[in-house]
Amino acid sequence: MSEPILWPADELLSALDGILIAGETNNAEMSNVTMNGADGISIDSRDIARGDAFFAIKGELSDGHDYVQKAAENGASVVVISDEKYAQNVSASVVLVDDVLKSLARVAVAARRRTQAKIVAITGSVGKTSTKEFLKDCLQACGKTHASVKSFNNQWGVPISLARMPKDTEYGVFEIGMNHLDEITPLVKMVSPDIAIITTVAPAHLGYFKNLQQIALAKSEIFDGLAKNGTAILNRDNEFFDYLSDRAKLKNITNIVSFGSHPEADLHLYEYQLLPTQSKVTVFDGDKKYKYEIGVAGKHQISNSLAVLLAIKSLDIDLVRVLSVLSMVELTDGRGAQSDIGFKNGHIKLIDESYNANPASMVAAFSVLSAQIVKPDGRKVAIIGDMLELGTDSPQIHAQLAAGIVAADIDLVLACGPDMKNCYELLPANMQAGYAPSSALLVKKLNAALSPNDVVMVKGSLGTKMSEIINKLKETSKAAI
Template sequence: MNAILEWPVEDDDAIGTALWIAAQIAEATGGVAGGGDFAVAGAATDSREVMEGDLFIALTGEAADGHRFVEGAVARGASGVLVDRAVAHAHVCVGDTSAALDALGRAARARLNAEARVIGVTGSAGKTGVKEALYAALDRSSRGQAHRSVKSFNNHVGVPLSLARMPARTRFGIFEMGMNHAGELSALTRLVRPHVAVVTTIAPAHIGHFADEAAIAQAKAEIFEGLEPGGIAIVPADSPHAQLLAGVARDHGARVILFGTAATADVRLIDALPTADGGTLVTAEFGESTGSPRKLCYTISQPGAHWAVNSLAVMAAVAAVGGDLGAAGLALAELPDLAGRGARHPIVVHGGDGTGHALLIDESYNANPASMLATITQLGATPARRRMAVLGAMKELGEGGDGYHAGLAAPLVAAGVTRALLVGAEMAPLAAALGTIDLTTLAAPIAFVHVPGAAQAAAILDSADWAPQGGDAILIKGSNSVGLSALVKALVAARADTDGPHTTAGGD
């Protein structure tokens, strides 16, 4: 009876419940604690995002000095602050708060249990979605002991901040890493030190900063530089740069797993079928080279061929870190829509087929040629009375930008889009291309309007000729700086569907 009543002893029982205490922060950063002892449950670098019990890290940048917002952070409930000068609050004072944030991130990574596993995710598109799917899968199987970077915290501030927020009891850590210049991933991956590194895809995103797409692939391959000994690299088999990526990974001692539709893929897509509720039924095969050959059949809540292929990377990574593939399949089936990255909103409208509803597809967070093609293709597979596309400019495409924008004309035609609202100066080549299409070859002509910004786009959509109608499907996609997310919010708020909830969550 006593044995039954005894509480089991766990390896991490000695770990405190606080994320950090003042002494630990001071030790990790080489700082000096003052103003009283404190413990924190979270961390933030933006005083507007501080929550009760957080550590506020006052970064000094070119645009603003975070020390100006210390009082506001404390008023919002910060338990302590990390600063480089004296303040009248509980604090740790350091010489450089940016360097201290990196140090705190390294300390969080170093204190993980030896059995914990860390996954790094990068790619030209899909990395936030894959990160979110991995988190859902591993959090489910570990019963809440997974941690990931939130939103798109994937740069020189977001990555160390995400590490610093990681509890010591974490079993699985998933971190997104982004870049738009060579050398950036090299620094980030050495902070994260992943056991598994995933590259989702290579595409001409930020190509204005690179000589060509191969140079982008080389920069993405920097993620393998931080792999732990015996690490695993998960690489897209369908990419023309697969061998480049695999070669760099092997140079850093990694075992390579290829995923995709190609015959060379170790985790290969056999079939992908749309489900009645808008998701995808996937059948995948793990080959002999994975060490555990098998076939898997699972459902993902998201539609589209790109999601089907990305789910292979998720399953490969889950298997690589010893996760539960059954739990992963359940998590993918229940994965919520991702705000700005495919979230689907039913909106109330008039006219059209008389149903009183249209479908708004929110892809407003980001855009590059590859993601534009994927989402326009998926729009074409979406049942609709009319298909409308509100497309914002794609940024940082360099000298080839005009060609990439004009190249969207053919996918719009193939998708059966009948109305295109083009937003931003960079969209002029697409307007010109649509204006020269031989309309006699089309089942229906593409009506289009080109406007300079999101405000003008909103006015167009509010007009009688362009207002969404019953049975329509409306895709809204563009680079984040174009501001189309405000257009999405306005449409959803003005045309709220009171018959059902909207689906909004984070991801890429």
């Protein structure tokens, strides 16, 4: 049996609060198309699926109205615009609204109101996406689950993800990000979660905040939209646990639970074993003991799994139902995915952490690299780029990484970016394998620095374009660079 249509025409038009118009050609046909509603939601004409509603959002770099024709040609059944002149000769139904982004938000709110799903919202300085993916995998074993894709966690991504949620969803998982105060509040009010998770508070986007406590304040905005009798899940090991707990109480939240190695954590991390590609974990929930494996490496991923298990428990699902799922979770490209690729006359193991970086996630990546097992002729190699948005203290924060790299027993380091140079220059000479001002220039040093059997971890902020290094290594697999 086929899935019901995502948005029947009457529900969609009501949510949009716009005026149904059509192009100059075959108005009647356009009305018929509209009556079919929409099977999906998109703001990108390049990834339109047939039957989608296309929202022509105006961004800083481009205007979606310029792609209305292309969206219709690619199969959009409905386009939502705020400038009537773009309705001409469009082979799709057209809805005219005052503000396209606000109309998308209205559809998102309508999607939340029409479902009986239990909703989980996740924020935090690190671990949002991994926690979201792990929880999605676990909940899919328990019922129909919808989750935001990739890192759709901003003022566009959250309403898109919410608007895409089918009416009969049983569990929804949404990631909410920010880099300024007052950004989470409007998004979490849309999502209206039953459970709110803050993975941790750590130095990230410091350039936009006075201090770490202000970051904690921004993260605590997730409580602003928590449903009545909702549950807040906090990291008991984080220095801001008490602060966040107090913030939750100020919002009249009484269900506050915690995870971590702290003896007072509700879900207590009792012991663990870190392995190159996975971890073995023992936890206590009160007097109940659980043992499980998580199919990805790193202490930070154990922490993420604890948040997931607390969410599962808060949803009144037996933890035993999902423990086996955690053993099968995987990381995506750019977020820790591991692969063996050809290099010269052999292979290297590549750990792709290229999507983003801040001090906490960088240290976590060093820990994963440190736990790798290399052959006698192999080395542990870190290729690192700048961590952005750290403000005036950025040079010093980068320099502080050097001690952690040495302690992690990493053999070689290649670095790029003006701030990461501060770290690189503090490393022992025998660890320095190459520096360049940019990732594009650092690529030229890879062939001389790397050898078969090396384990190579690549990490940096998205703006440093460390993915260029990943792409180059993959493109030249089994060939010299």
